[in-house]
Amino acid sequence: MTAENGKLYVVATPIGNLEDITIRALRILREVHFIAAEDTRYTRKLLQHFKINKQLFSLHEHNEQDRINQIISLLEHGRDIALVSDAGTPLISDPGFLLVRALRRKLIPVIPIPGASSVTSALSVSGLPTNRFVFEGFLSHKPTARRARLRLLSREERTLVFFESRHQIRGTLIDLALEMGGDRVAVVARELTKRFEEIHSATLNNLLVWLDAGPNRIKGEFVILVQGALVNSETEILNSRHLLAALLKELPISRTVIVAVEVTGLHKNLLYNLALDIRSRQLDEKTDKDPLF
Numbered sequence: 001m002t003a004e005n006g007k008l009y010v011v012a013t014p015i016g017n018l019e020d021i022t023i024r025a026l027r028i029l030r031e032v033h034f035i036a037a038e039d040t041r042y043t044r045k046l047l048q049h050f051k052i053n054k055q056l057f058s059l060h061e062h063n064e065q066d067r068i069n070q071i072i073s074l075l076e077h078g079r080d081i082a083l084v085s086d087a088g089t090p091l092i093s094d095p096g097f098l099l100v101r102a103l104r105r106k107l108i109p110v111i112p113i114p115g116a117s118s119v120t121s122a123l124s125v126s127g128l129p130t131n132r133f134v135f136e137g138f139l140s141h142k143p144t145a146r147r148a149r150l151r152l153l154s155r156e157e158r159t160l161v162f163f164e165s166r167h168q169i170r171g172t173l174i175d176l177a178l179e180m181g182g183d184r185v186a187v188v189a190r191e192l193t194k195r196f197e198e199i200h201s202a203t204l205n206n207l208l209v210w211l212d213a214g215p216n217r218i219k220g221e222f223v224i225l226v227q228g229a230l231v232n233s234e235t236e237i238l239n240s241r242h243l244l245a246a247l248l249k250e251l252p253i254s255r256t257v258i259v260a261v262e263v264t265g266l267h268k269n270l271l272y273n274l275a276l277d278i279r280s281r282q283l284d285e286k287t288d289k290d291p292l293f
Contacts, residue, residue, distance in 0.1 A: 006033070006075040008103055009082045010096070012089040012115030016193035018049060020116045026050055028113050033079040036071065038086050038094060059083065061095045068102050075108050082113075089117045093137040093163055119161055122189040122223040125199055126159075129228070133159040141168055143175065150179035160226040169222050170211060176226060177204040181269045185227040191220040230267045237274070240264055244275050245282075253279060 009028050014020040029035065029052050036059040037043035043056060059067050071081060085094035103110050123130045134156060140146045153160060164172050169188075176186065182205035190198045198217065200210050204226070211217050243263060247256040253275050260271045 004078040005108055006078050006080040007109040007111055008071070008075060008100070009080065009111050009113050010090050010100070011082045011084050011113040012117065013043075013046060013084050013087060014193065015087045015116045015118050015121065016191065016197075018046070020193060021050070022113070022115045025113050025115055026052070029054065029082055029084075031080065032082045034074065035082045035084060036067070036099075037084050038090075042086050043084055059095060059099065064095045064098050068099055071099060072102065072106065072108070075103070087116075087118075089115065092117060092119060092135075116193070118163075118189075118192050118221075118223050121192050122187070122199075122225055123159070123161065126187040126189070126225045127201055128159045128185070128187060128225055130159065132157075132228075133161055135161045138163045138165075139168075139172060143171060146172065147175050147179055150175055154180045155229045157228040157230075159228050162224040162226075164222040164224055166219055166222070169218065169224075170208070172224065173204060173208045173211060176224070177208065180204065180226065180229075181267075183268055187225040189223040189225070190217065192223065194220070196220065230270070236264070236266065237270075240266060240271060241274055241278060244271065245278050248275065248279055248282065 009032060011025050011028055012022075013025065029047065029050075032054070035043065035047075035054050035056050037056050038058070038060050040056045040058050047054060047056075057067075059071075074081060083090050083096055083099070085091075085096070088094075090096045091100065100110050119135055123133060134153075136149075136153070139149060139162060162172070173188075176184075183203050185201065186204050186207055187199065187201045188207055188211070190196070190200075192199075196216070196219075200207065202210060240260065244256060244260055247259055251259065253272070256275055257268060257272045260266070260275070261268050264271070
């Protein structure tokens with residue numbers, strides 16, 4: 001790298017409301033020699049709105065590998081380039097990873113120009129814990145693969161963040177409820193910063209009801225946030241087992257769990273699984289005491 005090397009600026013653009021672009025982002029877009037855009041048609045409209053005239057070329061998931069050498073050559077000849085996605089912060093479920101990795105290896109400067117992000121925007125208003133979270137991006141559109149992934153995530157204690165499209169939102173909410181429990185709290189943020197923005201918090205079961213209640217709610221782009229699995233201490237679990245064992249002597253499992261939830265405040269799924277384990281052990285003990293032969 002020489003003093004004449006150019007820089008790649010990773011520039012965040014609005015996710016909907018054009019007023020969310022930063023002053024610094026506008027300056028960089030005006031000053032660079034080229035802009036690499038996920039969709040040049042979309043970016044051209046953004047530039048026209050702010051009266052910026054700049055040469056564009058495409059960089060998307062289908063041509064990123066082929067573009068890397070071209071971009072490196074431009075940078076090594078002192079040209080500055082801005083990388084933008086269709087909306088929000090580039091590389092967050094968008095192309096650019098291969099390029100940035102290649103530039104890092106060559107010690108060519110890559111500079112973030114922060115701004116709008118649907119992930120942080122949704123988290124900030126979700127009412128869910130934000131000190132620790134996991135961003136999962138888009139789930140598989142294949143139901144079997146999607147459910148398998150959600151099953152693995154069902155015990156994740158951090159807040160979960162997903163992107164989803166209008167075509168998959170209903171199926172994803174159904175699978176979330178099946179794999180994580182319909183009573184788990186979640187948030188759907190739809191069309192963030194746009195005219196028809198909606199942010200709704202409810203249990204996963206009730207979110208599906210909410211989605212079906214409005215014919216236009218199926219439209220747009222979605223961020224789904226799901227409360228992480230609840231963490232319970234060993235003492236809480238031990239005390240819960242004693243309570244469940246006593247209740248199971250008098251009540252069926254379903255009623256036992258309802259009473260235990262009211263008494264302990266612990267998660268229904270946790271108590272149900274504990275109750276099943278206790279009942280199984282009780283049956284085993286009874287079998288041992290009363291052999292058939």
